[in-house]
Amino acid sequence: MSQMRARPLIDWRAKSHLAYLAYAMHRFSGLLLACFIPVHFFMLAQSLRGVEGFQQKLNLTHFWVFKFGEWALVILLTIHLVGGVRLLMIEFGPWRGLRKSWIQASIVMGILSGLLFLYLSN
Amino acid sequence: MTVIKADMRVLQAKLWYAQRISAMILGLCVAIHLLIIFYAIRGGVTAQEILGRTRGNIGFAVFYEIFVLACFVHAPIGMANILEENFPKNRFLKLVPWALALLIIFIGSVAVVSLFSGGQV
Amino acid sequence: MKVIFDLLFTLNRYNHRMTTNNLRVQVWRGTSNGEFIEYLVPRNANQTVLDVVTYIQRKLDPSLSYRFACRVGMCGSCAMTVNGLARWTCRTHVSQIVDGDALQIAPLNNLPVIKDLATDMREFFNKWKGAVGFFKGDRSRHDNFAMVPPASKERELANAGIECIGCGVCYASCEVVEARPDYLGPAALNRAWTLINDVRDIQQAERMNAVAGDAGCHACHTQGSCTERCPKKLEPTAGIAGLKKLVARAAVRGSKWGKL
Numbered sequence: 001m002s003q004m005r006a007r008p009l010i011d012w013r014a015k016s017h018l019a020y021l022a023y024a025m026h027r028f029s030g031l032l033l034a035c036f037i038p039v040h041f042f043m044l045a046q047s048l049r050g051v052e053g054f055q056q057k058l059n060l061t062h063f064w065v066f067k068f069g070e071w072a073l074v075i076l077l078t079i080h081l082v083g084g085v086r087l088l089m090i091e092f093g094p095w096r097g098l099r100k101s102w103i104q105a106s107i108v109m110g111i112l113s114g115l116l117f118l119y120l121s122n
Numbered sequence: 123m124t125v126i127k128a129d130m131r132v133l134q135a136k137l138w139y140a141q142r143i144s145a146m147i148l149g150l151c152v153a154i155h156l157l158i159i160f161y162a163i164r165g166g167v168t169a170q171e172i173l174g175r176t177r178g179n180i181g182f183a184v185f186y187e188i189f190v191l192a193c194f195v196h197a198p199i200g201m202a203n204i205l206e207e208n209f210p211k212n213r214f215l216k217l218v219p220w221a222l223a224l225l226i227i228f229i230g231s232v233a234v235v236s237l238f239s240g241g242q243v
Numbered sequence: 244m245k246v247i248f249d250l251l252f253t254l255n256r257y258n259h260r261m262t263t264n265n266l267r268v269q270v271w272r273g274t275s276n277g278e279f280i281e282y283l284v285p286r287n288a289n290q291t292v293l294d295v296v297t298y299i300q301r302k303l304d305p306s307l308s309y310r311f312a313c314r315v316g317m318c319g320s321c322a323m324t325v326n327g328l329a330r331w332t333c334r335t336h337v338s339q340i341v342d343g344d345a346l347q348i349a350p351l352n353n354l355p356v357i358k359d360l361a362t363d364m365r366e367f368f369n370k371w372k373g374a375v376g377f378f379k380g381d382r383s384r385h386d387n388f389a390m391v392p393p394a395s396k397e398r399e400l401a402n403a404g405i406e407c408i409g410c411g412v413c414y415a416s417c418e419v420v421e422a423r424p425d426y427l428g429p430a431a432l433n434r435a436w437t438l439i440n441d442v443r444d445i446q447q448a449e450r451m452n453a454v455a456g457d458a459g460c461h462a463c464h465t466q467g468s469c470t471e472r473c474p475k476k477l478e479p480t481a482g483i484a485g486l487k488k489l490v491a492r493a494a495v496r497g498s499k500w501g502k503l
Contacts, residue, residue, distance in 0.1 A: 003279075004276055004278055007277065008349055010352050010418055011327050012327075013327025013328060019467030019471065020466050027204065030197075030204075031200075034200065037230075038222070041190075041233045042233075045229055047172070047176075047237050047240070047241050048232070048236045049241060050241035051169050051170055054173065055170070078156065080152075085149055087145075090484050091484045095478075095485070097478070098480065113156070117160070120163050121163045121166065131452060131456030131457075131459065132455060132456070136491070138461040139491035139492070139495050142491075206423075207422035207423060
């Protein structure tokens with residue numbers, strides 16, 4: 001009859017503010033980038049095989065999955081960069097609040113990066 | 123509240139500092155790298171094009187090795203924080219950041235050297 | 244202008260007539276395990292969440308445990324989690340935050356629950372001490388007053404954070420506190436920052452040591468929930484950012500109070 005459960009924890013209602021979103025985007029993008037970087041370096045190291053060998057390996061990435069991944073990673077990289085500069089401003093610069101305009105900028109720059117990538121690679 | 127040894131605290135403060143300094147370096151490197159990406163992807167990317175730009179280019183090699191070293195410091199420390207805050211404490215929590223660090227510095231440096239030599243190594 | 248005001252006033256009264264029903268108030272009953280029990284509370288025009296809790300305890304269920312003292316927004320005792328956000332219940336009008344006709348009231352997060360809406364604040368205050376969040380000077384009554392210019396850089400930085408009354412709202416809102424049990428938290432670190440900027444204090448080296456590392460300022464991820472929620476509009480994020488830089492440099496290069 002009674003619905004005994006564990007006490008509630010901090011939930012989405014407390015996290016629905018811009019600075020928290022900035023933290024979440026920064027952490028998410030950082031995590032995915034950290035996983036991607038070794039793979040990226042490995043692909044570049046295939047240049048050890050010479051031009052033809054390298055091109056053979058690069059051809060594997062012509063599937064749409066990889067193209068989508070590259071597009072997503074460029075967006076994530078931009079978000080992580082702009083969000084990161086915001087943090088450096090907060091931690092090393094003069095205090096000017098949570099710098100929310102930088103958060104908006106990181107989203108806008110991310111979108112721009114995505115669009116630029118699509119425009120240039122097609 | 124557990125008592126944390128002073129040396130641990132000082133080490134963690136130094137790691138934080140290293141991660142922020144490497145972040146400043148990466149801020150510059152990534153901004154430049156994004157410009158290079160947008161330049162390079164026009165009309166598709168071929169091995170010929172990539173190696174054409176990097177082969178024998180000492181400027182690129184030095185730039186990207188600095189990039190690799192900055193990643194080597196920056197990413198594992200960030201990864202360690204994420205793991206520590208989301209998983210219960212155990213000995214293997216340190217393994218993943220160290221593995222990431224070694225992967226980055228070895229494969230990264232190999233990639234830089236390989237691209238510089240143009241596959242003639 | 245007056246026409247608009249009258250119109251809004253009439254609409255507001257009309258709205259109240261339509262909804263002078265009961266509030267459906269879910270209140271946490273129990274300790275770390277428990278349940279939300281729903282109570283029906285008559286809705287009034289000027290009603291704070293503390294009024295609601297008081298009504299429940301006096302008229303509906305005397306076994307409900309909760310804390311309050313001044314009930315005028317000075318002491319911070321009545322802090323609870325209301326509709327997911329930590330706030331002072333005496334300073335929260337129901338009309339500002341009600342979700343339709345529903346309210347959810349729970350104890351402050353991150354602190355052990357003694358019973359129902361009352362939490363054990365000991366770890367909060369112990370961490371205050373742990374951050375060397377207390378003053379120690381080297382003058383006695385026989386010495387002259389310390390001369391601290393109010394417009395000096397350090398004093399202005401300290402003044403920005405000294406109004407903290409230790410209510411625990413920031414601590415309850417911080418996800419890093421939730422993720423790291425040893426993390427000193429925004430209130431303790433804010434206090435440490437005000438004291439680091441107190442030129443009369445003689446424990447600066449110990450203080451820097453106390454707030455260094457992952458249990459200290461360096462674990463803060465600038466989520467900013469503390470600054471968003473502080474009922475006194477303080478900015479612990481600012482103080483913690485200041486500590487991060489000062490303490491890291493002290494660990495690597497040294498400071499005017501020595502190297503860590």
